[in-house]
Amino acid sequence: MELSLSDKADKPSGAFEGYLAAFGTVIIWAAFLVISRLGGKTALTGWDIAALRLGVGSVLLLPFSWRMGWGVWRDLKLWVLALSGGAVFLVLIYSGLKLAPAAHGGILMPGMQPFLVTILAWPILKTRPPRQRLVALLPIALGVICVAMPTLTGLQPDSSTLIGDGLILAASSIWALYSVLAKKWSYDAWILTRFLALASGLIYLPLYLLFLPKGIDQVSFGMLALQGLYQGIGPTILAMLFFLRSVSLLGAERTGALISLVPIIAGLVAVPLLDEPLSGWLVVGLVLVSIGAILAARPIRV
Numbered sequence: 352m353e354l355s356l357s358d359k360a361d362k363p364s365g366a367f368e369g370y371l372a373a374f375g376t377v378i379i380w381a382a383f384l385v386i387s388r389l390g391g392k393t394a395l396t397g398w399d400i401a402a403l404r405l406g407v408g409s410v411l412l413l414p415f416s417w418r419m420g421w422g423v424w425r426d427l428k429l430w431v432l433a434l435s436g437g438a439v440f441l442v443l444i445y446s447g448l449k450l451a452p453a454a455h456g457g458i459l460m461p462g463m464q465p466f467l468v469t470i471l472a473w474p475i476l477k478t479r480p481p482r483q484r485l486v487a488l489l490p491i492a493l494g495v496i497c498v499a500m501p502t503l504t505g506l507q508p509d510s511s512t513l514i515g516d517g518l519i520l521a522a523s524s525i526w527a528l529y530s531v532l533a534k535k536w537s538y539d540a541w542i543l544t545r546f547l548a549l550a551s552g553l554i555y556l557p558l559y560l561l562f563l564p565k566g567i568d569q570v571s572f573g574m575l576a577l578q579g580l581y582q583g584i585g586p587t588i589l590a591m592l593f594f595l596r597s598v599s600l601l602g603a604e605r606t607g608a609l610i611s612l613v614p615i616i617a618g619l620v621a622v623p624l625l626d627e628p629l630s631g632w633l634v635v636g637l638v639l640v641s642i643g644a645i646l647a648a649r650p651i652r653v
Contacts, residue, residue: 369600372593373609379590380461381616382581387445388453388625390578394569397446400578402559402567404441407583409552416545428536429546436529437551443522450515453621454633457614458498459519460526462640465491465608465647467527472603475531484608487646491611494639497632533595534603540595548587611644 390400423429448456466488469480499516533543559565567575597606615637621627629637 365600369597372597375593376590377612379585381613383586384453384456384617387448391449394566396566398563399567400445401441403579404582405552407579408548408587412545412548433547433550437547438555440525443518447515447518450511452627454618457617460523461610461613463523464610471531484647487643490639491643494636497636500632530603534598544591608644608647615641
């Protein structure tokens with residue numbers, strides 16, 4: 352699969368493939384938020400889960416990476432993408448999900464993507480957002496405000512949740528930058544997927560083993576296997592390929608809008624699996640973000 356600079360989304364077949372890729376990304380990322388939050392409720396730290404993901408992903412991708420060529424490893428742009436979309440993003444999102452509920456993660460990470468991608472794409476890609484997309488961002492903004500209301504009004508006094516929300520929002524900003532740069536630099540999706548996992552693992556794993564705090568010896572083997580296998584295969588390989596394919600065919604802005612459908616799926620699944628109740632504010636926030644995502648993802652009328 353190759354990222355193309357051509358606007359394949361104008362062709363029905365290209366658009367259909369792009370939407371399928373985006374849908375696959377949505378499903379994997381919704382499960383990613385729930386499973387990450389499940390790990391965060393144990394003794395595992397954000398550092399641990401990031402290490403499990405990069406370790407398993409690197410091992411699985413290594414046999415397919417021998418022929419990438421040394422020129423790939425000398426490409427500074429690839430290193431920027433690997434560190435932003437890899438190690439930095441992972442530590443932030445996993446640390447945030449240890450403190451904040453999965454529904455918060457769904458709204459503040461994928462839910463904020465249309466905002467952040469639109470803001471970044473304007474100066475980086477020189478693409479001025481159409482009025483339809485700007486209007487669609489309004490319900491997303493209101494949805495994010497709804498998430499913050501319990502904390503802002505004192506209904507939720509736990510300050511650790513607010514810290515977790517801040518970490519997730521920082522992770523969302525990093526991912527938006529990654530997606531826009533991936534579109535601008537237009538790398539082959541398979542090369543970028545492999546390089547992101549391997550380069551991030553090469554830098555992060557030695558630091559983790561030598562210096563970073565660990566809780567990995569305090570959880571069951573089953574939890575370690577779940578986190579390692581799912582994180583290493585689902586988000587690291589499959590979702591990355593789907594996401595980059597969708598960006599190639601639909602564009603960073605429309606893909607970011609579709610990814611905003613993750614919150615409602617993750618929020619609803621978290622209720623029975625994680626025993627995380629949906630407050631009135633969260634329900635309204637999920638609905639508003641999802642409406643905005645649907646509006647922003649619609650084809651632009653000329």
